[in-house]
Every structure is written in C-alpha cells, then in structure tokens.
Amino acid sequence: xxxxxxxxxxxxxxxxxxxxxxxxxxxxxxxxxxxxxxxxxxxxxxxxxxxxxxxxxxxxxxxxxxxxxxxxxxxxxxxxxxxxxxxxxxxxxxxxxxxxxxxxxxxxxxxxxxxxxxxxxxxxxxxxxxxxxxxxxxxxxxxxxxxxxxxxxxxxxxxxxxxxxxxxxxxxxxxxxxxxxxxxxxxxxxxxxxxxxxxxxxxxxxxxxxxxxxxxxxxxxxxxxxxxxxxxxxxxxxxxxxxxxxxxxxxxxxxxxxxxxxxxxxxxxxxxxxxx
Amino acid sequence: xxxxxxxxxxxxxxxxxxxxxxxxxxxxxxxxxxxxxxxxxxxxxxxxxxxxxxxxxxxxxxxxxxxxxxxxxxxxxxxxxxxxxxxxxxxxxxxxxxxxxxxxxxxxxxxxxxxxxxxxxxxxxxxxxxxxxxxxxxxxxxxxxxxxxxxxxxxxxxxxxxxxxxxxxxxxxxxxxxxxxxxxxxxxxxxxxxxxxxxxxxxxxxxxxxxxxxxxxxxxxxxxxxxxxxxxxxxxxxxxxxxxxxxxxxxxxxxxxxxxxxxxxxxxxxxxxxxxxxxxxxxxxxxxxxxxxxxxxxxxxxxxxxxxxxxxxxxxxxxxxxxxxxxxxxxxxxxxxxxxxxxxxxxxxxxxxxxxxxxxxxxxxxxxxxxxxxxxxxxxxxxxxxxxxxxxxxxxxxxxxxxxxxxxxxxxxxxxxxxxxxxxxxxxxxxxxxxxx
Numbered sequence: 001x002x003x004x005x006x007x008x009x010x011x012x013x014x015x016x017x018x019x020x021x022x023x024x025x026x027x028x029x030x031x032x033x034x035x036x037x038x039x040x041x042x043x044x045x046x047x048x049x050x051x052x053x054x055x056x057x058x059x060x061x062x063x064x065x066x067x068x069x070x071x072x073x074x075x076x077x078x079x080x081x082x083x084x085x086x087x088x089x090x091x092x093x094x095x096x097x098x099x100x101x102x103x104x105x106x107x108x109x110x111x112x113x114x115x116x117x118x119x120x121x122x123x124x125x126x127x128x129x130x131x132x133x134x135x136x137x138x139x140x141x142x143x144x145x146x147x148x149x150x151x152x153x154x155x156x157x158x159x160x161x162x163x164x165x166x167x168x169x170x171x172x173x174x175x176x177x178x179x180x181x182x183x184x185x186x187x188x189x190x191x192x193x194x195x196x197x198x199x200x201x202x203x204x205x206x207x208x209x210x211x212x213x214x215x216x217x218x219x220x221x222x223x224x225x226x227x228x229x230x231x232x233x234x235x236x237x238x239x240x241x242x243x244x245x246x247x248x249x250x251x252x253x254x255x256x257x258x259x260x261x262x263x264x265x266x267x268x269x270x271x272x273x274x275x276x
Numbered sequence: 277x278x279x280x281x282x283x284x285x286x287x288x289x290x291x292x293x294x295x296x297x298x299x300x301x302x303x304x305x306x307x308x309x310x311x312x313x314x315x316x317x318x319x320x321x322x323x324x325x326x327x328x329x330x331x332x333x334x335x336x337x338x339x340x341x342x343x344x345x346x347x348x349x350x351x352x353x354x355x356x357x358x359x360x361x362x363x364x365x366x367x368x369x370x371x372x373x374x375x376x377x378x379x380x381x382x383x384x385x386x387x388x389x390x391x392x393x394x395x396x397x398x399x400x401x402x403x404x405x406x407x408x409x410x411x412x413x414x415x416x417x418x419x420x421x422x423x424x425x426x427x428x429x430x431x432x433x434x435x436x437x438x439x440x441x442x443x444x445x446x447x448x449x450x451x452x453x454x455x456x457x458x459x460x461x462x463x464x465x466x467x468x469x470x471x472x473x474x475x476x477x478x479x480x481x482x483x484x485x486x487x488x489x490x491x492x493x494x495x496x497x498x499x500x501x502x503x504x505x506x507x508x509x510x511x512x513x514x515x516x517x518x519x520x521x522x523x524x525x526x527x528x529x530x531x532x533x534x535x536x537x538x539x540x541x542x543x544x545x546x547x548x549x550x551x552x553x554x555x556x557x558x559x560x561x562x563x564x565x566x567x568x569x570x571x572x573x574x575x576x577x578x579x580x581x582x583x584x585x586x587x588x589x590x591x592x593x594x595x596x597x598x599x600x601x602x603x604x605x606x607x608x609x610x611x612x613x614x615x616x617x618x619x620x621x622x623x624x625x626x627x628x629x630x631x632x633x634x635x636x637x638x639x640x641x642x643x644x645x646x647x648x649x650x651x652x653x654x655x656x657x658x659x660x661x662x663x664x665x666x667x668x669x670x671x672x673x674x675x676x677x678x679x680x681x682x683x684x685x686x687x688x689x690x691x692x693x694x695x696x697x698x699x700x701x702x703x704x705x706x707x708x709x710x711x712x713x
Contacts, residue, residue: 040554045454045527045528065319128355132353137355138357216338216342216346217345217346220334220336220357221305224336228338231342232310232336233310234310236522236523237311237522238311238523238526239523240310240523
C-alpha cells in the first residue's frame, strides 16, 4: 500500500504546481489584459496590471477592419480537416507497427520522426511551385494536405505508443471470435484506445491551429486562417500592441475554450500508460 | 435540330458571352503592411468602388518581413497571387531591373507624375521607368523636447551638428528621473539599427564600399561613426538600447523618457498626437545632424505601390494605384479625416497647400529632410551604389542584418567598437567575394 504523502509536502507541491501554472499562463493573461487597454496604457512604464480604464475599443477596431469569421472558419476547416485526414492514415499505420512489427519498424518510426527535423523553409519553393502548377495555391485543401503531412509523424508516434499499451491477447481473442481486420481495428482496438486517440486529436488540432509558417506563406485571401489575421496587426511604424492583443485574444479564444472543456480527456490521454 | 435552331442558339450563346464579359468584374489583391496610412487607404475602398464599381478589391495585410518574403517568393515563381504590392525604396530598383515589376509611366494625365518629389521619384525610377508609385515618403530628423532643451539652457539649431547633439544629450539626461538625452535605434536589422547607422555614417564621411566594391569598415570614418554612436548611447541613452527599434523608442519618447529622438519623419504625427503622447505640446523638430562634410545623417524611404509582372489584372491594378497615389487621394482623406492625416512626403503640391501646412506643423521640416537626402550620391566619397540608408544590391539585406547583429552586440557591451568593425569587415569581404563582386 502506498504511503500517504505528508500534508506539508502536499501543500508545497500544490503551491509549486500553482506557481508553475500561473507562470505559464501569465503571457496569455497579459495579452488578454492588454487587449482591454488603450495603446498608451499598453506601453506604460511601469506596466499597469489591473488599475486602468477598461475599453472595448480595440475589439471594435479589429471587428471593423477584419473579417474575423472568415479567418475563423478557415482555421476550423484546416485544423479539423488535417486532423481527420491524419487519423485515417495514422490509425492503420500505428496498428501495423504496434501489433505486426517488421524488422524495419523501429527504423521507419525513427525516419518518420527525423522528417520533423527538416527546416520547413527548405521545401517551401518546391511545394509552392507544385501548388502553382496544380492551381491549389491559397486553398484550404492544399493546407489540409500539407499540415496532415507535417503532423503525421507525431500522430503515428502517439498512436503507436498508446496501441503498444494494449495487450495483444485481446486482439487475438477477437480474431479467434471471428473478427476480421476491419472489425478488430474499429470495434476492439479503437474503443480501447479512445483516450489516446482523443488526446492525439486534440494535440493535432492545437498544432494545426497554431501553425504559422505554411499558413502564412501559402495563403493570401481565400484560405488565410487566424495566424494571418494576427500577423496583419503587427506594425513596423506605429503602436499596435493593444490591437494586436485584441486580435490574438480573438484568435486563441476558440482553442482555449476547447482546451478547457477537454482538459480531462487531454490529461488522461497524455498520461495514458505512464503508470502501470 | 434544324439549322436555324442551331444558328439561333449559337447567337444567343454568343450574346450571353459578350454580355458577361462586358460586365466582367476584375478582382485585385493588394498586399500591404499595417501602417496607419495603409489602413486608412483600406478603409477608403468604398470610395474607390464608387468610381470603379467593376473592380473588386481584396486586402492582404501582413507583417513587414512576412510580406517581403511572400511577395518575393510569389514574384520569383510567377504565382500571380498579388496584383498590387507595397514595397520600399530598397526593393524597387532591384526588382525593376529584373523585370519583376510593370512600368507605371503611363498612369494617365490625372496622375501628374511631375508633381512627385524629385528625390522620391528618382529612388523609384530605373532607366527612365517609374516602377512604383510612392504612397508615402519619409526621411529622418531630430525630434526633441523643447521644455528639456530650455531647462538645459540650450537652443536647438534648425540644422544641428553631431557635437551639438552630444552636448545636448548629456545636458538633458537625468537618469534618476528616467529621462535620457537621446534615443536611437539599436535593435539589429538592415531596416533597424543599420538604417540609422548607415545614414549616420554618410555624414561622418564613411561608406559601405569603395568604387571597386571593397568593404570599408576598416576605415577611420567608420571607426569614428561607431565609436561616437556607442559613446553617445552609453553617456545619454536609455538602458537596454540594443533592443530598441522604432516602436520601442516611440513608446519611450511618448512617455517623456527621451530628450531627443532621431528617427523617421512619420513619427512626428504620432508624438504630437495628444491622445497617445504625454509630451505632445512640447515637441520641436530639426534636421538630422551633420559633421560639416556635406551629407546629413538622414535617410530617404518611401512605401510605394507597384504591379508585379505576374499580375493577372494589371490594368485594374494600375487604375487602383492611379487613384491611391494620385493628387486626388489627398483631397479624399482631407475631406473625411482632416489634412493632418494625408500621407506625407510624395508630392510637391501637398507642401504648397496652406491647409496642410497649417494642420501639420512638422510639414516643412519633413520636406526639408526629404529634399536634403540624395540617394544617387549619398556619401562624401564616390560609391558604386545608390541608396542613402541601404545599398541597392540584393545581397545588402542579409549582409546588413548580420552586421547589425555585430554592432548591436557592441552596443550591449559584448565587444569593443574595434572588434565589431573588424568582424564586420571580415564578414562583408567574405560575402562580397562569394557574391562575385
């Protein structure tokens, strides 16, 4: 039986966890606060924390200047589309690597991960040229496809790790009961790996939502997502911090809300198999 | 089907096609940066559409460096994503020479090309072709606090020397009160600290390259420039100056932390705006300093509109440029938002307009600053390049950014001026050799 943690230590750990959490959250909190300041208060020295005249003026300006809903819809379509396409490819791939490993499975896994080390800008020109030739520049389809490819190694790796935790005997039992490959993956494996798949989905949505290099370089008007929306508020000459903060708050709000509601699932998935 | 029926159907189809093409809607995509004047132009799209209902305008606003990267990539690959692009004085001669931009020589009589300020027009012209139309132009000048200058017992001349700037900066500095005599760019980047330092070096008799394209950072003039800059900021600059660019210094100046600020003339409208600036009522202006050698330490820049050769709607794009950069645009802005908000620094007629001169107290100094910069002969000794605060060659942006990092390190106290210049000389020699100069 595990020994109970002394109260003092528990309080200390709790306090430490809170301090770390607040430190991590502070930049987001500061961005949100700045979005309610005037440009003059936003750059005040010493910085003003809460004692200022709150204003919604920045949100009004941002709403007036930009078509937020169009950017939002593009972000949703790109994030969900690339995640769904990634899952369709990654679930069978991870299943085969976890349950029917070959001699080169580990090498393939490492090779897949190594593609993440390639600087994105190195393939920018060829990818742009291909999209120009195909007439797919500035389309959501192109971004869904490219973000799927970019995030695929991470999805496969995460699913592989979760699938490895599932005893192969259960799948064998299903096979003995007459389940085919499709039924085995859909009705036996997938339900057991739901926490892992859920956290993979959430993480992939977050990665796709925040991706800035490809979304900024391959879009102009039609497929531009919220990253382009934020980028449009940075200024080389003139103060823009409050308006930029308002734009950033509007861009991160949907993903923050989604993260808040799915935090249990996310934590459960990320710690899945951590303790046996 | 009878022959007549086929003929009638064909005629109807042809009529439909002609009707459709007669009402065809051109869509132009305009890439721009998030500057006050650009955003104002975006807000006036409906005015443009009233006059040109057949042209739909789509806007893409991006951070300056992202815009530059996207536009360069798109033009080089012939992507045709943009029909009007916002570019600076540095890119225009290089891109124009490469055939990436369409000539704007035939913009129409209403455009009045001869009204453009000669210095600005010269910087956008290659072999007699105007490749971009200036939307707003700027130079740099000294903005100073009249109250602090008076308290220091000094009077700012209209055309100060660098020695006077040093004397005034030291006299105005009160570190305990958070007042620093002078704020200058220190953040690394070819458009940040190197824009300031290159313009400053011109007034010290320095140059980037001699006539054989040999780097000149080992010259006495560059040593004088960098040493003066570092000493000045050490004696009278704000802490952390190596991180300060335009926006950081703007914030410091507006909050009353700087006695003087030498930077873009466009800042004058920000620091005199009482809504944002705590010192709006005590601001004076002067020309950028010199050393009595001829060139002053001011630059010349224009954000301009151009049509990439890859545009699929060049005529509509030129129609927009003619509207946005023609003399009539100033009237539109003045009617709606007042003369003080008219984009400055591009047309002679604006500086002959009494209403504008009255609304913008900094107008004359802006004009004098622009006219005192000569991009075709920027230095004391002859050079093989054009450009005041830049060298109009493709290699400059990368090279100057690296040199800017070295000089910024020197400002942060990580190396001496001598070491920084020696490193810059080695780097520039290596890169120019590699580039085949």
